[in-house]
Amino acid sequence: MSVIAPELTDLQAVVEEVWSTFVGYEHPLCVRQVPAGxxxxxxxxxxxxxxxxxxxxAVTVELADDVAVAISRVMLDxxxxxxxxxxxxADAVGELVNMIGGNVKSLMPGPSALSLPAVAxxxxxxxxxxxxxxxxxxxxxxxxxxxxxxTPGSPR
Amino acid sequence: MVSASEAFAAVxxxxxxxxxxIYDEGKExxxxxxxxxxxNKAGCSFADYVTKILADPVERAKAMDALTINxxxxxxxxxxxxxxxxxxxxxxxxxxxxxxxxRVWSAASSSGQEAYSIAxxxxxHLPPGWTSEIVASDYSPTxxxxxxAGRYTQVEMNRGLPxxxxxxxxxxxxxxxxxxxxxxxxxxxxxxxxxxxxxxxxTFDLILLRNVLIYFEKDVRHDILxxxxxxxxxxxxxxxxxxETTLDSPPALAAAWQREQIGRVQVHRVAPAFADxxxxxxxxxxxxx
Amino acid sequence: MRALIIDDSRAMxxxxxxIVNGLGFESAEAGDGQQALDVLESGFNPDICLxxxxxxxxxxxxxxxxxxxxxxxxxxxxxxxTTESEQKQIVRALxxxxxxxxxxxxxxxxxxxxxxxxxxxxxxxxx
Numbered sequence: 001m002s003v004i005a006p007e008l009t010d011l012q013a014v015v016e017e018v019w020s021t022f023v024g025y026e027h028p029l030c031v032r033q034v035p036a037g038x039x040x041x042x043x044x045x046x047x048x049x050x051x052x053x054x055x056x057x058a059v060t061v062e063l064a065d066d067v068a069v070a071i072s073r074v075m076l077d078x079x080x081x082x083x084x085x086x087x088x089x090a091d092a093v094g095e096l097v098n099m100i101g102g103n104v105k106s107l108m109p110g111p112s113a114l115s116l117p118a119v120a121x122x123x124x125x126x127x128x129x130x131x132x133x134x135x136x137x138x139x140x141x142x143x144x145x146x147x148x149x150x151t152p153g154s155p156r
Numbered sequence: 157m158v159s160a161s162e163a164f165a166a167v168x169x170x171x172x173x174x175x176x177x178i179y180d181e182g183k184e185x186x187x188x189x190x191x192x193x194x195x196n197k198a199g200c201s202f203a204d205y206v207t208k209i210l211a212d213p214v215e216r217a218k219a220m221d222a223l224t225i226n227x228x229x230x231x232x233x234x235x236x237x238x239x240x241x242x243x244x245x246x247x248x249x250x251x252x253x254x255x256x257x258x259r260v261w262s263a264a265s266s267s268g269q270e271a272y273s274i275a276x277x278x279x280x281h282l283p284p285g286w287t288s289e290i291v292a293s294d295y296s297p298t299x300x301x302x303x304x305a306g307r308y309t310q311v312e313m314n315r316g317l318p319x320x321x322x323x324x325x326x327x328x329x330x331x332x333x334x335x336x337x338x339x340x341x342x343x344x345x346x347x348x349x350x351x352x353x354x355x356x357x358x359t360f361d362l363i364l365l366r367n368v369l370i371y372f373e374k375d376v377r378h379d380i381l382x383x384x385x386x387x388x389x390x391x392x393x394x395x396x397x398x399x400e401t402t403l404d405s406p407p408a409l410a411a412a413w414q415r416e417q418i419g420r421v422q423v424h425r426v427a428p429a430f431a432d433x434x435x436x437x438x439x440x441x442x443x444x445x
Numbered sequence: 446m447r448a449l450i451i452d453d454s455r456a457m458x459x460x461x462x463x464i465v466n467g468l469g470f471e472s473a474e475a476g477d478g479q480q481a482l483d484v485l486e487s488g489f490n491p492d493i494c495l496x497x498x499x500x501x502x503x504x505x506x507x508x509x510x511x512x513x514x515x516x517x518x519x520x521x522x523x524x525x526x527t528t529e530s531e532q533k534q535i536v537r538a539l540x541x542x543x544x545x546x547x548x549x550x551x552x553x554x555x556x557x558x559x560x561x562x563x564x565x566x567x568x569x570x571x572x
Contacts, residue, residue, distance in 0.1 A: 010331045021550035025196055075456035095454035099549045102528025110531045114499055185467040189553045229558055310548050314555035319546035323536050
């Protein structure tokens with residue numbers, strides 16, 4: 001079976017649309033030129049949704065801690081003077097990956113179903129048989145943001 | 157330096173005075189959402205941008221435009237389209253029974269939502285056996301390409317397009333939505349600067365020139381309004397923005413455009429005294445007005 | 446005018462709340478379809494429900510079919526606000542009784558446009 005993956009330009013357009021709509025235009029989202037396999041710095045939040053049906057795959061978003069906290073403040077409208085707990089960050093990161101994942105699903109052959117988001121404080125863990133078919137490395141306020149798309153099975 | 161609440165109060169007072177629209181306390185979110193992109197473009201903060209629009213009439217017009225209307229929305233303001241379906245189109249169908257053809261001009265088409273909104277209505281309401289043509293013109297080649305492509309992003313699709321029409325007339329192509337080929341066939345794209353002569357366009361039963369005149373100086377505005385007169389077929393309709401008027405024109409020009417009210421929508425038609433005369437001399441006789 | 450915001454994400458509910466409150470609507474919130482039915486049973490009588498599709502316990506599609514089964518709630522306007530954007534899914538939601546459909550991501554204007562389209566406006570703006 002051939003690997004069907006979203007086009008990188010499409011993936012980037014989806015991410016930018018979601019980001020600019022809900023996080024804002026104030027700071028740009030830039031492409032980060034890093035070689036494949038470059039690990040993210042230690043402190044990250046990650047969120048994932050899976051798609052099952054005509055197309056099978058998982059969409060994962062990994063964000064530096066500061067980015068996760070910053071977007072959570074914007075989305076939840078929490079003032080910098082107020083404290084933010086992990087639940088708040090998990091909620092916002094979950095909604096972010098839900099929106100990105102839902103739009104990625106629409107790029108792929110359907111019909112298929114979208115899972116509820118799973119969010120963790122820490123790096124994303126991928127099953128050993130998952131194959132990375134698209135990866136977007138970005139920088140926001142000089143901090144890393146990574147979006148990956150995995151499909152089950154090994155590469156061709 | 158003005159505070160956020162002072163900035164909002166200033167914008168709200170300005171909007172009330174210039175457009176009659178009321179932005180009460182609590183609408184800060186909407187006002188900021190609409191003006192922030194303009195502030196970014198001008199390279200300043202929201203508060204500084206408000207100071208800027210108080211002093212700069214050109215920037216003020218843009219800000220008011222952004223507040224009151226939505227450049228990229230489908231069925232923008234809704235009411236004019238309702239008036240088209242309920243009153244203008246039935247009237248035109250009666251008046252054009254000999255030719256069974258309706259021509260519409262979206263004279264500042266931007267990315268094409270206006271032209272395709274009309275196309276959807278004609279597709280639904282034009283009797284069998286009738287033909288139509290919608291000319292979409294703009295001066296921007298980028299915009300004309302967009303009209304030709306008939307493709308829109310998710311965010312653009314959300315703006316005012318009823319979901320029933322989305323599923324009826326559009327299909328998903330990658331991250332975008334593409335208008336149905338039979339609607340695209342109804343729309344002809346033309347490059348046209350509104351300040352240049354209108355050549356080879358033919359004449360129209362409906363001309364839409366909404367929320368565009370505000371961007372022009374008074375003299376240019378009047379010149380455009382004058383040159384629009386012969387572009388309209390007898391009994392045709394001319395639609396400008398709800399905050400725009402022909403009343404500040406020189407008397408002869410103001411009299412040539414007759415105002416009619418359809419519900420809460422104001423439409424313009426060529427006054428009978430002017431329509432009776434041959435086309436070319438009208439334009440000529442008015443140029444000195 | 447009253448709006449019931451149904452979404453499992455507090456962040457999304459917060460975004461929608463600010464928009465509808467900004468338009469002059471009173472609002473209540475629910476984290477899934479079942480909670481939303483409870484809010485309706487408790488007597489909060491909204492003019493419109495803004496409904497996410499994918500939620501735990503009861504999804505938005507099921508919520509719509511439940512509301513449509515109850516004649517008491519016939520006059521309520523239902524609008525999906527979801528990342529679910531496959532064309533077939535939109536058709537399904539409309540067939541089940543949704544009046545409108547907004548795809549995430551959306552701008553505040555998109556919500557305002559749709560409410561206007563549905564004839565729902567909280568404060569009269571002079572023509």
